[in-house]
Amino acid sequence: MKASVNIFWFRRDLRLEDNHGFYEALNSDKPVLPIFIFDEDILNKLPKMDARVTFIHENLKAMQAILKREYNSNIAIFHGKPETIYKQLIESYTIDSVYTNRDYEPYALARDNHIKVLLTSHKINFKTFKDQVIFERNEIVKKDGTAYKVYTPFSRLWIDEYKRTAVTFFPSEELLPNTIKSSELPNLSLEAIGFKEAKVKVKHYTVTPTLIADYEATRNFPSQDNTSKLGPHLRFGTVSVRKMVNEASKQQNITFLKELIWREFFMQILWHFPHTAKDSFKPKYDRIEWSNNETEFNAWCEGNTGYPLVDAGMRQLNATGFMHNRVRMLVGSFLCKHLLIDWRLGEAYFALKLHDYDMSSNIGNWQWVAGCGVDAAPYFRIFNPTTQIEKFDKQHDYIKKWVPEYQELTYPTPIVDHKAARERCLRVYKAAVS
Template sequence: MEDPISIFWFRRDLRLEDNVGFFHALNNSLPVLLSFIFDTEILDSLPEDDARVTFIHQILQKLRYQLQEYHSSIALYHGKPKEIFKQLQKDYNIKKVFTNHDYEPYARKRDRDIAEFLASEGIEFQTYKDQVIFEKNEIVKKDGDPYVVYSPYMRLWKERLKANGLEVFDSKVHFKNLIQHSKLPDLSLSDIGFTESQIKVPELDVSPSRINEYEAKRNDPAAAGTSHLGPHLRFGTVGIRTIVAKAVAEPNETFLQELIWREFFMQILWHYPQTVTEAFKPQYDRIKWRNNEEEFKMWKMGKMSYALVDAGMRQLNATGFMHNRVRMLVASFLCKHLLIDWRWGEAYFAEKLLDYELASNVGNWQWGAGSGVDAAPYFRIFNPMTQAEKFDKDNVYIKKWIREYNTSAYPAPIVDHKEARERALRVYKEGLS
């Protein structure tokens, strides 16, 4: 029989530095085979030129190249995870599988299935907290109930961080425990049914100057003030502990609090997984959405003739990114001006956003619709014109994305703001009464 080994399974933690599960895998007594599975349960619903798949593939190739220095690599597989593990169990004498926690409903079910299969084969399945500072029940009220309001959650989160500090996991000192095999299975994009996307994930910028400028620039969609941290946290090309350490070191409270919002929504999804498809406040599911498909199509294309809304949607379609201030406006516009179900907008963002993360996307869309935790009240309806005047006074952002702006080619708005506002108030009030 072959010598026993352990496996580390990369998922949304695509880095070799400060990776908790990877660190623990290397610190066990068995040689470690590194693996990544292109999961067909996820990929089969994506367009063939999906930018996120291109990004994942490129990062994996970079990691494989880095690991050559240690005479090792990452084995790439394509299929359903359980079927892949059944095959691995036949090919290797596996004793342990290591990975990091994932909190989304699909991932939780997948991991339960994998754990049951591995246990039936006498194989340990060990998972670790890696993508957040605090998870699950670690930040809850004194009675054990989860927080559903951000501010007290944020205050306790900061207190716990100050008390606990940040632990760094240095894996490189243990790289000698990697399996010495640089010819592990590889896959091209075409092997998994994809082509290279023309949309690129921007480079991460968390320099001290970027962090310190964040508060001043974060509401200006025309300013180069964003770190582009989202997709890098989403796919784990950088560790959350590294980023929090930078935010604390500067220090920048606003930047840190945005990171805490991410964890707030993750614990909401953990405690209330039904919110992926149901309103957190159940009475909001009584709202009679208009769900006009032609208006939804126009919204997606950025052809509402409300300039800041249109500019945001065109930026999203062209780059996979939308400024956060503008995201709030386009979400409010869809739900309240058009009375289109927030789930339609959430699904479109899921298709387009490079930094798509289920917890934050659902949390923010429900916030915009008024149905979520700590949400804006239903009668708070953004005025698209005053929002443009406030956040893009000189039309720099608008003109960048709407070339026909202020010409005869840019028609009158698809809906009247005042009439749409009154209609939304009436329909919401009827649904909630």
Template sequence: MSDKLRVFWFRRDMRLEDNVGLYEALSGDFPVMPLFIFDKHILDELPKDDARVTFIHQELQKMRSHLQDHFGSSIATYHDTPEKVFKQLMQDYNIEAVYTNRDYEPYAQKRDAKINALLAKNGIEFHDFKDQVIFEKTQVEKNDGGMYLVFTPYMKQWKKEFEKINLKPAPSEDHLDNTYKNSRLPNLSLSDMGFETSTIKAPDYNLDKDLLDNYEDTRNIPSIEGTSRLSPHLRFGTVGYRKVVQKALEAENEAFLDELIWREFYKAILYHYPETQDRAFKPKYDRIQWRNNEEEFEKWKKGETGYPIVDAGMRQLNNTGWIHNRLRMVVGSFLCKHLLIDWRWGEAYFAEKLLDYEMSSNVGGWQWVAGSGVDAAPYFRVFNPYSQTDRFDKDKKFINKWVPEHDSDDYPEPMVEHKMARERCLKTFKEAVQS
């Protein structure tokens, strides 16, 4: 068998620079073969024009071209289960160790445990590293131990812990000459995997000074480009997280930094409470008698509820794979509170549509609007679509873009009357949580 090599397994870190696991792999004495697995366990559940698969594939081709052009290397891509791929790799190559960056979702943890065990049986070491967060697992805890269940004290402790560390990049880009010299490693087209190119494109992110300086004033206004559009890039690691945190610090923008900390808070919650991916964090909320009317759910999905701000948000989601954060709260509250449809239905629909889908943030956000999660809005807080419009889209610029027929006879009447829906919600929730 040929000389030993290391494998670096890309997952949520689709970049060659400032990549901790890649840096650690490249820093040794063995050449490193980059690897990406289109995991059948995940892809088999997805629509054939899934925008995320297209995005990942495009990013892989960019990295592949860079490695081919500058280092005579490449990225080996496979479409199978991780177990089958590693069994094949162990037959084809003399692998010294496998390196990767940690993932904290329940499926990912089970997957990595299986691969670790498989490699160990064959005398191959498995090394994983922290890359997509500043603090992980139990690194931000109460003084007496245990996870914070309220964001504000978690955020304050996060900032205290941050003062103790030296935030520095992992310059993997400086060591790419140590990649495995083979420019013709296995490659796949989308059609090879039974997929087609999505018409939805990932937005470019914006970390310009002007945006960060004005972030607190503009982030809630959906008609203007007041947010960074970072979320898909953070989700797939096409931008280094340490770079983003550094930008927030340089801008001295607490609101922007706090949004990044929210992301870590939800990751920590899901890590400690993996059951919350499909169960209410507050168990009594699983006693709610949801109406779960499928016809009403379809109207909500299509953006045909008769509430322009709700419909605009859903149409933005369906057409772009992204929805403004303020509107995530508005459409989520409408589904759970006005229609009394289980938050899990909404979470699953977002999981299908969102280019930036992140289980921890999505579950956390949906449980927040439903009142069932950690540090959630109280159940009696019901977003009023009309007052939300007055506050955040008063001139209806956003509504006019996505629901141009909203003031015509072609637009449907509201599918439910707000006052009645609010009272029905309060009665239903009260019966569940106070019984």
């Protein structure tokens, strides 16, 4: 006789505590089978020593250890196409409902719709919940119901709504005894899904009252390394966004909180305007005649442009999977405006390398620096990669760390002249958008 269960499907929420969908599942009238699916449609596009896959697997192992030790339960780990896995689960269990937290990216929306159709055909409920954001979809919109396209009014309403509405926490950690009792569940190693343990690991995050209070004063200086490293943990849900927003809102200085609001702004933009996953928000910018010089693109990727701050950022990214936010703006602007290389190529490279890669923020920020997105920098705003050093790395500490040879004869000469590149950019952009 098949066991009667409800399923909770972990995705971007790899934690046992304050997990909305997990909480709702554990509050149901059936034991809960927690599962995770390594989706082959996603994994097939990644290098076989991807730090993010290692990070996911390590967190799953840590969660499994708690469930095994404390409750004689587990998380079933699968590898394959979600539809195939669910067909197997339907054969193995009597399932009343599948619970999960919502994801807003185009692929995830299509996948979930597909799974919902499959489950509904077997009279199984598919229940989804808000978990990775404070406000989602149409919760922060203009009075006429349309989406905000400018960050500042969005953030004002976001803050007003946050103050007006008490945030609810979901103590799923208190209901873990309601998970299914079984040690005989699928449990896959990294090697079993075709991956190896990454040598470079995702960094632990640091969010202290001092870091939050000092964030505005220190965040623009890459050598100080005073950023939180929170990105990957929010991306994969190893920390509750409710907890982080709650901590940030306690401080008088709200700069850190506004960074979390930017994350939700870009998520809503992608949800309201899914075409921006591939196309510019402002269509006329897709008329730009990019040069897309392959040699120059490779030099940018490798950190060999001859501009030390640009190169430092790219080398930091390649070595660690992280790049300081101030430097991200510079290297993005340099690629699009100095080298006239399509923002999509830079976005794809960041998607491959960044440990904190999140489609909505990555696309939103790349379109911002290219001038083609919502609330974007005007196309004639072109960062000077030399004067940026004076502003943000005056003692060259960051450059010395990542480009130690920058004053040596072996260091390459600039691949483009700043003044000539700026004039070319203005000419090409103006021709496209006029």
